[in-house]
Amino acid sequence: MIAIFVAFAGSIAIISDINPNILASSRLSFAWANDRIVPEKLAELNRYGVPKWxxxxxxxxxxxxxxxxxxFMTAVMMINMTILLIYIAISISALILPYEHPEIYVKAKFKFQGLWVIALLGMITSALFLGYILRLDDAMPGFIFLLIWICYR
Structure with missing residues (x-):
């Protein structure tokens, strides 16, 4: 009975997380489009200010x-792997921003002196979680698919 309750509660938690994750991910690609990392079409806003594409x-x-x-769990693992890869990329970006784009870093209104510590810990923790997921039997095909998709882009 407890196992059923835990499985049900976990499923509800995952389902309630899908929409915010899609919205957050769309804002990431919107920011990347503004920085010309991905096609600028992704930065196009609709009349309500939403990055529609x-x-x-x-x-x-x-x-x-x-x-x-x-x-379903394979899909969950793939989504988690994607989010962890995004967190790793964000951590690396935070580490190299002051050196690669000092003009942007200087203009920042808020500067956190220990940013490199937080970014390094975030990158290491995300990499450890990603490594743990990859040890699971069903994770590797999804990870290979994810890498092919990322490399193709």
């Missing part, structure tokens, strides 16, 4: 991943 593409990618997944 970024949100549409992020939602479609999430739907495709879920439809291609054989099991």
């Amino acid at each position: 970024s949100l549409i593409i992020t939602g479609l990618v999430a739907i495709v991943i879920i439809l291609l997944a054989k099991q």
Whole structure:
């Protein structure tokens, strides 16, 4: 009985996390488009100020991943791996920003002196969690698919 309750509560928690993750991911690709890392079309806003193409593409990618997944947990692992890779990329960006783009770093209104410590800890922790997920049997095919998709882009 407890196992059923835990599984149900976990499923509800995951389902309630999907929309905020899609919205947050769309804002990331919107920011990347403003920085010209990805096509600038993703920075296009609708009349309400929402990055429509970024949100549409992020939602479609999430739907495709879920439809291609054989099991729900495989989809969850793929989403978690994607989020961990994004966290690692953000941590690396925070580490190199003062050196690669000092003009942006100097203009920042808020500067945290221990940023490199937080960024390094975030990167290491995310890498450890990613390594743990990759040890699971069903994770490797999803990770390979994810890497191919990232490299193709």
